[in-house]
Amino acid sequence: MADPAEPGETIGLLELEHVSKQFGGVHALDDVRFDILPGEVLCLAGENGCGKSTLIKIISGVHQPEPGAVMRFAGQPMGTMTPGAARALGIQVIWQDLALFPEMSVAENIGFERNLGARPRPVNRTAMRGAAQKILDRLGVRLPLDAPLRTLPIAQRQIVAIARALVGEARIVFMDEPTASLSQAETDALLAIVRRLSAERIAVVFVSHRLAEVLDVCSRVTVLRDGKLVGTFPTAGMTQTRLTELMTGKSFDYAVGQRDLAAARPVLTVENLSRRGEYEDISLTIRAGEIVGVTGRLGSGRTEFALSLFGMTQPDRGTIMLDGKRVRFGSNRAAIRAGVAYVSEDRLQLGLVQPQSITDNTVIAVLDRLLGPKPLISGGKRDALVDDWIRDLGVKIGRKEDAVSTLSGGNQQRIVLAKWLATTPRLLVLDSPTVGVDVGARAGIFAIVRRLAEQGLAILLISDEIPEVYFNADRVLHMRDGRIVGEYRPAATAIDAIEEAVHA
């Protein structure tokens, strides 16, 4: 991204100094400085709980900073902020959940704020549609104005949320994890919109866990850690590894796998597996102790293939062999019995029963082994199993009885792993295991995964983050349109080559 600030421009759009915020004695923010220029694209980076959200909430008037904070907007002191005052200044926030109305049309969602008011007055539909169309034109996108929002894919809803922010004459837009659920192509489209906003001299603050795109689109990155400012750095010359270190305060050594597993016994052998409309002619072998990575864009058929390995769907053609024996799974229960475990990409909806307890989520797949005197579940056996796994995987919890939803993404994913490892699987399928997991916690998850492989587990690792598969897998398969179109050995391939092939 070219430097958007014009030469000689010195007045920042938004300048904050000495911003602190305490919640019940805990420093959520401690003497933070933040500034952004008009039209600049800046990244706000840091792990969950580092204070990013608190900072955004202070800027947008949701929270008040502690006394002593200095906040200036376009050179003028901001005074006491309220959400309304922030919007009047042109500060817009697009939260990750978008806060749109699924049953209302695209135009109604975009024009929502115009229709706010205490007194009822008629809605001018024509004007509303016209205004919505104008903004979409500005963004260079076409959307069906009258379609109910719920019929739109998530990427287009994101655009609706951006369009709504622009209705209020935005001068600075905060985007909270805007690309978390987008495919690469959709992400590229969104980043193009971000560049357009920048060209219109609207500043964009990007909050994202995807470091590659952060470095791609932003000119500077402000890093927070534990409520404190680590620093603001230009992205030129910044690497993902360095950024990770700044965010976590730890250094990670990345090294590609060099293990030779050709002699190990094959655990999974798939031959010519096909399922109409989902995947075609997949053949692969995973040996004991091997991590095979699968990457490719969303819709490449990788999750569909994984679901067939897990027995959720049945292939039309081809064979699956587990430990040399041909298997056909009528259900996922049959697959689990045969030793297949599947960590879903959708942890919120499919991976865990979120409102239920940590204990229950850990033992849900192995109840049969917890029976005391049949048919009763033994509380002692259950607690012992849960304690063992929590210790073994280093899960940080409060109380075992707490809802699993109270845990951080990384700890939730450890509970998912515990649930499946308790079934003593032979094949572990990990589908995008780090979605919604902090950068620092990701390293912890992969440390566990590599340890499991060393213990002889066969692992299929699916991810659209190429560095993840590159640095963790022994082999990387590239899927596109339901087929395997490439195979790489990280030890013998540069990561750029894989990235080029996948994003081509």
Place this chain on the structure above:
Amino acid sequence: MTTRSIPRPGERGIGRLLDADVAGLLLLFVVVVAVFGAAADNFLTGSTFASIAFQLPELGLLSLAMLMPIISGGFNLAITFTANLSGLAMAGILHAGGGESAGVLFILLGIAAALATGAVVGWAMGAIIATTGAHPILVSLSTMIFVRGLGEFLTRGGDISGTPQAVQAIGQGTLLGIPAPLIVFAAAVLVWHVLMSRTRLGFATRMIGSNLEATRYSGVPTRRSLTLVYTLSGLMCGLAGIVMLARFNSVRVGHGEAYLLITVLACFLGRVDPFGGFGRVLPVAIALVILQVIASGLNLLGANQHLATALWGGFLLVIMIARSVWAGRSLHRMIGRR
């Protein structure tokens, strides 16, 4: 934070039963009894206890039938008519066996028929819900209409009466001074408590109530479990049908119809989550006792029949408000709740 291994108070044995939910409801029970005891001098007597003990089990058994479907995230709106149909099956067999002079064989056959009828109705409902994914309210409502129509057709809208002494004893007799229906109810509560808290089915019921798909992905047989939940619900309706037949010495389609919504209320008062996933048997049992005490107390105060109903409703509203205020203050209880 570290994993604690030392059991805290309230985690083990009797302490686990006397947690915040149960303790709060017991407190409410004491308050209710004290209020009525002060308001009516003839309240704290054996006859009040007897009237409560004979009336509670019908509502109680039906509430147990409602409990499991609600925790599984559904509803069973057909409970009262399923109970009627079950009672009808038993009454029909007793009638064939000589009515009031029917022998032991016919009595046992009749009981089996009642339980089987309830279970079959529940199974059909559960199978439809589990395989089609249709909303339980719609399925059970349709079942209710079907069962009610079938019952009315079979009885031509009238009632079947006349059961042997041994059957009437189930509804009206006492054992060691304890009313027989209360014993039946207590046994049912115990079985349901163990079922919900200690078995795989009880576990699956809670998980399904929170998120059916995530539960299925974890390898829990969700279809079988859901079918079983409604089958057991129907079985409990069968038991309720037997007790109702025994208590009134007759069965009529539509009897106990008004209990339907009260069973839902009892479940919610007993801290069952209306959206499924959470709920335990013992708090519901205590809630039932409280509801029955209020009803009997108002009766005893000599309130006008219709006014008593209004007062009962008002009392419930007060309890709901008090409960939410109390729950809001107690942070511990919010954890794990939506």
